[in-house]
Amino acid sequence: MKSFGERIADTLLADGLLTQEQLTEALELQKKQGGRLLKLLIEKQLVTDQDMMVSMGRCLGASPITLAKMRVPQDVIDLIPKDLAQTYKMVAVARLGKRLFVAMADPLNVLALDDLRRMRANLQIIPLISTEKAVVDFLNNAQTQVSGGIDAILKDVDVSDVELAKEGQEEINLDQLVESSEEGPVIKLVNLMLVQAIKDRASDIHIEPFEKQLRLRYRVDGMLYDSAAPPKGLQPAIASRIKIMANLDIAERRLPQDGRFRIKLAGREVDLRVSILPTIHGEKIVMRVLDKGNLNMNLESLGLAPDELQKFKNAIDAPHGMILMTGPTGSGKTSTLYAVLTQLNTSDVNIVTVEDPVEYQMLGVNQVQVKPEVGLTFAGGLRSILRQDPDIVMVGEIRDSETADIAVKAALTGHLVLSTLHTNDAPGAIARMVDMGIEPFLVSSSVLMVCAQRLVRKICPHCKEAFKVPADVITRLSLSQEEAAANTYYRGRGCSRCKDSGFLGRMAILEVLGVTNALRELILHDTSTKGLKDLALKEGLKTLRMSGLEKAKAGLTSLDEVLRVSGSEL
Secondary structure: OOOHHHHHHHHHHHOOOOOHHHHHHHHHHHHHHOOOHHHHHHHOOOOOHHHHHHHHHHHHOOOEOOHHHOOOOHHHHOOOOHHHHHHHOEEEEEEEOOEEEEEEOOOOOHHHHHHHHHHOOOOEEEEEEOOHHHHHHHHHHHHHHHHHOHHHHHOOOOHHHOEEOOOOHHHOOHHHHHHHHOOHHHHHHHHHHHHHHHHOOEEEEEEEEOOOOEEEEEEEOOEEEEEOOOOHHHHHHHHHHHHHHOOOOOOOOOOOEEEEEEEEEOOEEEEEEEEEEEEOOEEEEEEEEEOHHHOOOOHHHHOOOHHHHHHHHHHHHOOOEEEEEEOOOOOOHHHHHHHHHHHHOOOOOOEEEEEOOOOOOOOOOEEEEOEHHHOEOHHHHHHHHOOOOOOEEEEOOOOOHHHHHHHHHHHHOOOEEEEEEOOOOHHHHHHHHHHOOOOHHHHHHHEEEEEEEEEEEEEOOOOEEEEOOOHHHHHHOOOOHHHHHHOOEEEEOOOHHHOOOOEEEEEEEEEEEEOOHHHHHHHHHOOOHHHHHHHHHHOOOOOHHHHHHHHHHOOOOOHHHHHHHOOOOO
16 A cells, blocks of 8 residues: 555656656655655655745645635634644644544644644634645744734733832833833733733733744743744844833843833732843843732631641640741742731731842731842841841741751740741651751750642643543542542633633632640650651641642642652652
8 A cells, every 4th residue: 555655756757847756865864764655756846835834735635724824813823823834734724513624735744743733622623725835924924923912912901001110110211211222012912911911810921032042931820822923123122112111231131130010900019039140041020020929828728627727726826936938949939928927917016027039028917138249138038037036036937057047946935937848748847857967855845837839730620520440540649439429529611711721810729737745745856757747647647649639629630730749759
């Protein structure tokens, strides 16, 4: 049976578009260097792209399409993520009901079709045939139109409400602003990025330079998503505009820079932290969006079980001692500590924090920013704070033995100390303190509670559906068949409101370890994580996985999410 390439070659021969001598030459070349026959015919210019497209269409029974003359709505183009479209040379050109028509340079690319079908499981994919050059040109033009037609995009977004609220704003050189930011369009474009991030509840905005293009991504609910990027030519102007907003040196392009600014949007203040990193193709910019509107400001909103909430309240009501939050970067530790501080922030106590950086500014709390370049470290700041007659102290992170030592001694001398550590679980924090050189008897006397935290995505309520749990998920989560059958588990199907992700928002799952008398006794003799965890489990500790499974049983999150955040738990 002839291969598909040979069938195409026969069609080209029949149509007089290829001679037998040319085909023989191509087959000989294929034997020597390998590769696909059709690709060789085009590379050797024996057949034109257009002729190849028509012949492939006839053999496959698929229609050829001329992309150059098509006007495709942006929402249809966006049905295929930009990186997938560029990798597989394909573009969505029309959607009719449940059918999605996709122009492809290679409609035989099974991997491309499988990836797209997985991503758009609710749609029937119908491949159309185009040339590789036509697809690449179309994608480039679509990107330029999105970026160039700023005013069209801005019609449904009120960017006039974005106001830079930063001290010393009047000192900005307006001539320099016009010169470096190409007047209005770039300012509007940066404002649009900020508005879009806030509308999408993004925590970070990534502007990444590559050789021939820019990439714009938003981190929403912990995951990065591509967005229509501005043209590469606007890269220096965008960087200059953001540097001006953050009061950074616009002439410095060789060294990393960090800054922050605040914007007002519809009467709401949002802080943004800016980090600029020089790369080989220009400056990569990441803006962390610190929106107080998304901050949980009370303990009840953390989603703790009643017994765990009571442990929390008992710990923060104690006159002195240490409360530790643990977890990886981005697990919401600092936000939880802010919720605790909000609960404790009354007129009769003096609260002082030392942070790197100060993420949210709180009225009534004295916040100190770490500045290692001038000698103000966590340890140095904490030492000074203790001379300020504090009742409650928050240390952003215990990074070294010196900070740990001062924090423990502060907890033992009448202060309530809140801090964070990077460990996988709650018992591991106690072992880490001992590893840092703190004597076990000091740890057992000072630590009141350790809380490990992770963030899981919440199932989108608009497309939530029950589903049968796959066998491999049951095995990996160590669920019994009876438990899996007795409970109904849910997932998000994907809809326009959650951008087809199936998730909308995040929630915390916590492992709350209250240090009991039995644990204090054990710490004096055995500080191994396993020993501490075994005793805590006997005393009723709910691990992160147990906490996550409870949320999954309640239909708040999916089993896949629980597995993702607690994958390393044994």
